[in-house]
Amino acid sequence: NAGVTQTPKFQVLKTGQSMTLQCAQDMNHEYMSWYRQDPGMGLRLIHYSVGAGITDQGEVPNGYNVSRSTTEDFPLRLLSAAPSQTSVYFCASSYSKFRRNTEAFFGQGTRLTVV
């Protein structure tokens, strides 16, 4: 049971570059979300999705895009990386209409540095 898989684990980008952080879950969860974690600031919600084809903004969406073409995948795109986007990014999933369980499952995180 893989759970939530994030890739890559580490990434260094130059300012202005773009990249996609991948997230996949195999639990048939409807809800998926992306957070960033900065020192002393806990988790901040970037974007979330309540199902395939449906996405919405969280607290800090600027500079990021998401899409949800399948239930399993929820990639996060950085359009033009900035040093302020240096952070640790976590993908999470929860809730299935087939098994009511609102516990969130997290990936291992992607540590991103923008230079």
Add this chain to the structure above:
Amino acid sequence: GDSVTQMEGPVTLSEEAFLTINCTYTATGYPSLFWYVQYPGEGLQLLLKATKADDKGSNKGFEATYRKETTSFHLEKGSVQVSDSAVYFCALSETGGFKTIFGAGTRLFVKA
């Protein structure tokens, strides 16, 4: 909107000391409540949960009781170990909803 407030850290304890991390919440309806733990270099993982008032969640010696009258879900452990050093997050899941709302996290250091 719904929110979670937890005590600021860091909390530093000696091994075998008693631990309390306070957590209070604001929510409409009857949310589920959670404690997550994040060990260094890892993602968050569920530590314990409670889904209704007066429920007690417990795991690995940690406990927390869902107190609706005080809107609290304080985390306790009777005797901490060095291996408990981590960041602890209190969280709630909205009634009938999808979102999980997290507190800011409390870092715990346990000294040998």
